[in-house]
Amino acid sequence: MVDHLDLSVIYNAKTKEELRAAYDQWADAYDEQIVDDYGYRGHELVVAAIRPHLADDARLLDAGAGSGTVGMAAIGAGFMSIDAVDMSTRMLEKAKARGIYGDIRVGVLGEPLDYDTDSYDGVLSSGVFTPGHAPASCLDELVRIVKPGGLISFTLRHDEPPPGYADAMDSLSEDGAWELVEVSDPFHSMPKGEPEVEHRIWLYRVLSEA
Ligand SMILES: C[S@@+](CC[C@H](N)C(=O)[O-])C[C@H]1O[C@@H](n2cnc3c(N)ncnc32)[C@H](O)[C@@H]1O
Numbered sequence: 001m002v003d004h005l006d007l008s009v010i011y012n013a014k015t016k017e018e019l020r021a022a023y024d025q026w027a028d029a030y031d032e033q034i035v036d037d038y039g040y041r042g043h044e045l046v047v048a049a050i051r052p053h054l055a056d057d058a059r060l061l062d063a064g065a066g067s068g069t070v071g072m073a074a075i076g077a078g079f080m081s082i083d084a085v086d087m088s089t090r091m092l093e094k095a096k097a098r099g100i101y102g103d104i105r106v107g108v109l110g111e112p113l114d115y116d117t118d119s120y121d122g123v124l125s126s127g128v129f130t131p132g133h134a135p136a137s138c139l140d141e142l143v144r145i146v147k148p149g150g151l152i153s154f155t156l157r158h159d160e161p162p163p164g165y166a167d168a169m170d171s172l173s174e175d176g177a178w179e180l181v182e183v184s185d186p187f188h189s190m191p192k193g194e195p196e197v198e199h200r201i202w203l204y205r206v207l208s209e210a
Contacts, residue, residue: 026091027067040190042155043070061082109125121150130199136163149206152203156200157197178204
């Protein structure tokens with residue numbers, strides 16, 4: 001049993017640096033607190049949404065990979081190639097220790113990403129598009145690095161929508177950069193820890209560069 005982090009440290013972070021420090025501090029306890037104790041399942045659901053649309057050898061990026069829960073779910077579902085990016089080095093050390101990721105990079109969603117255009121067949125992101133975390137502007141970069149025809153599967157906080165996402169998602173659709181494949185009903189993403197928190201899973205197909 002590890003000490004739980006008081007999640008107000010995460011929710012009250014005012015800057016990127018404070019949020020990064022909070023996740024660095026949380027890294028050792030994250031999996032046990034969120035997955036085991038809180039019953040978190042966003043990582044499994046973003047993989048389940050994208051799985052029917054991509055081959056086993058599809059090249060995937062886990063955006064905001066944290067400790068690697070999405071990667072574990074992806075490998076468990078039969079995918080063979082997944083990279084990781086996150087701004088917390090301590091969380092990425094946990095991801096690296098799993099031995100399942102290929103390329104692992106420190107990077108900030110919302111800033112230019114150090115990947116070539118059309119690099120990936122799919123991007124997965126769970127628990128990152130939530131208030132105080134990655135800004136909606138990060139979607140343009142994710143669309144850029146996914147090949148036309150590729151997919152982006154992500155959780156989006158539903159009970160407390162992060163600012164700018166609805167408009168950014170609509171703009172990408174109106175601009176012909178992506179099209180909606182499916183969206184789930186809202187679900188309780190941490191039913192045993194924070195039962196008020198709801199997310200939905202969104203799956204988009206990239207059509208062209210944003
Ligand atoms: C709730 S955790 C989710 C981790 C993992 N995806 C999962 O589902 O277990 C959020 C992660 O997003 C990362 N993060 C938050 N904002 C970010 C940003 N702007 N750029 C990169 N990573 C970010 C944090 O460092 C943290 O590892």
